[in-house]
Structure formats: C-alpha cells, structure tokens
Amino acid sequence: MGGTGLTTAEARQASSYAGWDFTNVWFQSGDMRLILRSEAATPVNGVTTITNLHQLALVGANLSGSYVLGANIDASASAGADAAGIRSAKGFVPIGPAYATGAISGGNIVGGLIGQNYGAANQAYASGSVSGGGAVGGVIGQNYEAVDQAYATGAVSASGSQGGLIGDNYVTVTSSYLDTQTSGLVNGVGSGSSSGATGLTTARMRNPFxxxxxxxNFANIWATPKAGGAPLLRSLVIDPSYDYYIRLSGNMSATYGDTIGTSGIARAGVGVGNVSVGWGSAISATTNVGNYAYGDSNVLALTYSAGVAGDYYLDFGADALSVAQRAITVTADAQSKTYGNANAALTNTVGGSGLVNNDTLSGSLSTMGASSPMSASMG
Known part of the structure; x- marks a missing residue:
C-alpha cells in the first residue's frame, strides 16, 4: 500500500483524488474538505431534517431538496481557527453565486438559502417556500453582512418577523428583489432596514431588463430561461437560456406615402452589435394610417450576425410607429352650364403634399336647390 502527500489546499480539491467517486460516495464544494455523502440525513416523506454541520454542508449535494432545521447547530467549528476541520481557515466563505429551490421549514432564523448570515451574500436566489417562527426570509433569515443582487420568489410564512427576502436585517442591501405575488408579501424585510430590497410583480421578475x-450582468453571470421565469445563474444551471438580450425602443412617426427609416429605433442590452433593424412586410410607403407596435407581427425585421433568432430575448416595450394622414388641398375648377343641359365634368387641382401611391380623386357636380320646370302651360 502507498499514500500520496497533499498540501492543505490540495486536500480541499476534488481533482486531487483521481479515481474517487464524487457522484455517489464523496462530496466536495468550494474550499471544504471531503465528506461522505452517506453522512447526509435520510429524507422522511421527502423532507430532510438537518441537525449538524456535515448535514448542513451536504445540502449543497442536493439543492432541489426540501429541508427542515431540526436543532440549533453549533457552527463554531467553522469559524476558521482549525484548518484541519471541514472548512478551511476562512470558515464558511461568502455565499455567491448560489441558489436553492427546496422548501425550508424551521423554528426561528430560517431562510430559503441561508439561516443566519455573517458572510457577504452576492448573486444568490431561492425559489422554495419558507416557514418558521420568527426571523424568516425568502433568502436569508437573519442578516449581518452585505447583500447584493439577490432575489426570492418562494412563499414565506411565519408567526413572527418575516420578509420576502430577509427576515431580520442589520446591514446594507442593494439591487435585490422579491416577487410580491408568489411570496405573499409586499415587504422585502421583516425587521430592520428595507432599503435596496424591492418588491416586484411576477411579470417584472420575468423581464431580464x-x-x-x-x-x-446578463452577459456572463445571469440568464433568463427560454421556458420563462426569473433569472438563473449561468454557471450553476443547465436550463436552456437566452444568450443575448435586446430592447428596442423609441416612438416614431411618419406621414402616409413617405419613405420610413428606422434611425429612431434605439437598441440596448446585451449583444446589440449583433442586431440590425429594418421594417417588416407590414411597413412601407403604402402602409395605411394607424399605429403599429414594434412587437406586432411583421412590423420589424431583425437580422443577426451572431447566433440564431432563438438565442435572443427581445423586449419591444410599448413603443410604436405612428403613420399620420397626408395633408392635401383640393381646388375645384369653376364650371358653368346652360339650363337644361347635363352637368359639366368636375375637374380639380390637388395641392399640399400631393397624391401618392397612384391614389386618385373622383367626383361629380350636382344641382343644389329646386329647379324650374322646362315647360309650362299657357292659357
């Protein structure tokens, strides 16, 4: 038998253990030391009860599972003083990117992703339901460190303080959101500062813009699934997602009969240099008067220099092309007639912007008022 010596850093890397089964036997994530998957608690009726640090770490092996905190956990061993423990000398490192989808239920200080947070939580989300007593949040139960770019969509219920995003918050939150329709709450934070935690409708949560x-960052970190839904982390999910995000905006106006350009349509987002904008078959110099929303069929024609149309998320907003009437003036030529003869042909002169598209005007003269009879009896 033989053995290979490893440095502390190497011992915390799965790549150092050639031939070891990390799919079924071992689990390793981030800078934590290897642990056996068999140490995970056994689910009962689909719910796993967490009672120790190793079981808590093994939540990372099944982020779609449902969990309940069954006891207060002494996490002092993860504080970083002992580099020989499950965690490195850094202890539990900041969360992010990270996500969880399972349902969570516990007593107090319960979060959809993190119970009590002392490390920066950036680029994280949770979509499972969360319930408990107090300090219950969609992502974090009790928060003592900065949170940036986090969101929650799961239902939250508690008998004490509860927030769609954070139960109790004691620090700064920036650019973070909760779905007010699916969470059942309008407040992002149950207790403490709620600045930076914004409630949105489900429709707005599904719009990447x-x-x-x-x-x-939707170029490298976040992505919207093609099946629809809130943002996903590109590095952690395999759902088919859009690669590019284009918003087309800018109301335009034109006069019937004129050539219509597209210079007034602005492009913004991720991959704008890949997209050229033109008018579709519904728009031309002969297009009738009316309003034509950019998202309507055949109004815009887009061409792509990278990828295919299905790789692009398109946001047309509410902007549109408005085609107005063409102003013309019509002057009828003076005519005269002899009583009893037929009316003369109507002729006219068209001024103003003039007729276009081979349009024509037609009309006829008619007699106004009563006419005297052509013959009368004499006597």
Missing part, C-alpha cells in the same frame, strides 16, 4: 437596468 428589470435587472439589467440596475447593473446585473
């Missing part, structure tokens, strides 16, 4: 406009 809600997040792009506040600085979320």
């Amino acid at each position: 809600t997040f792009i406009d506040t600085g979320w």
